[in-house]
């Protein structure tokens with residue numbers, strides 16, 4: 001039997017801020033763009049659970065957060081610091097796993113099949129790990145325990161905040177059944193809408209869907225949807241995790257379709273991305289530009305190049321991707337530049 005944990009840090013960026021400034025702990029706190037008394041652009045990156053009581057959430061416009069709780073504490077982003085804390089967390093988590101896969105800045109899968117013989121043992125192991133993270137790093141986390149990655153992730157969601165939740169294989173169907181499809185891992189808003197229109201609103205309904213029909217609508221993704229709705233996920237905890245992408249984003253002070261301004265922004269973001277690329281000692285193969293408009297619709301455009309770490313190439317390709325695909329009828333609110341499919345530069349320091 002496989003036993004897999006998903007460890008996800010609670011309200012990570014704000015928890016990091018609390019770690020270095022314990023005096024802010026009792027306050028609703030938000031990390032994101034400057035709210036500028038309600039006129040600020042950009043979004044909430046995350047907030048603590050005190051702030052969530054007021055309805056504030058990750059990804060929400062910072063101006064909405066300000067309307068909900070103007071006297072909350074608003075802090076700017078400090079990626080370098082969060083990355084440092086993340087590296088410490090990941091090093092600790094890794095020492096608790098047979099196989100280890102980091103999936104984001106604050107989240108990792110740990111296979112512990114050799115370290116726990118049943119769910120009871122696994123629960124005790126997870127409780128102990130949660131304690132260790134709190135004691136050694138000083139931060140709260142939540143842990144999902146289950147028989148595959150999908151269910152470990154779903155279990156962790158139900159454990160938040162600061163909890164451990166176990167979902168046994170025999171209980172998985174019951175656990176999933178009552179949930180709406182958009183709670184299912186990998187199902188975003190658009191997919192959920194399409195599934196809803198097809199008559200699949202709950203995971204229970206989706207689990208009984210006709211596979212053929214799902215495949216006609218979603219291609220091979222249909223197989224995953226069907227499997228996920230039935231708690232099936234055979235994917236391995238993938239030991240050789242490397243940083244998967246490096247990106248930077250910027251929200252314009254005023255929404256714009258001025259190409260000079262946009263190209264200037266792309267150049268600046270590309271410079272920041274290349275600085276990080278150099279720091280990590282990598283080269284990249286895929287360049288992606290993200291365009292988010294005033295109406296919050298978003299477009300991603302990507303292009304593959306030969307492995308490179310050239311600033312001119314990145315900024316050049318990103319500018320072309322943007323100018324070729326920009327919807328001139330609308331104004332841009334936010335622009336992002338990201339590189340992925342990374343490889344190590346030879347003779348450079350190791351990633352992470």
Ligand code: DCP
Nearest residue numbers: 008009010011012013014045046047058059106
């Ligand atoms: N993040 C972000 N933009 C988002 C969501 C999150 O930049 N739309 C950042 C801030 C988070 C970090 O990534 O602190 C981790 O994301 P999580 O989804 O794990 O969210 P949190 O750790 O903040 O909260 P939770 O306790 O729900 O895990």
Ligand code: MG
Nearest residue numbers: 008009010106
């Ligand atoms: Mg988290």
Ligand code: MG
Nearest residue numbers: 008104106107
């Ligand atoms: Mg996370």
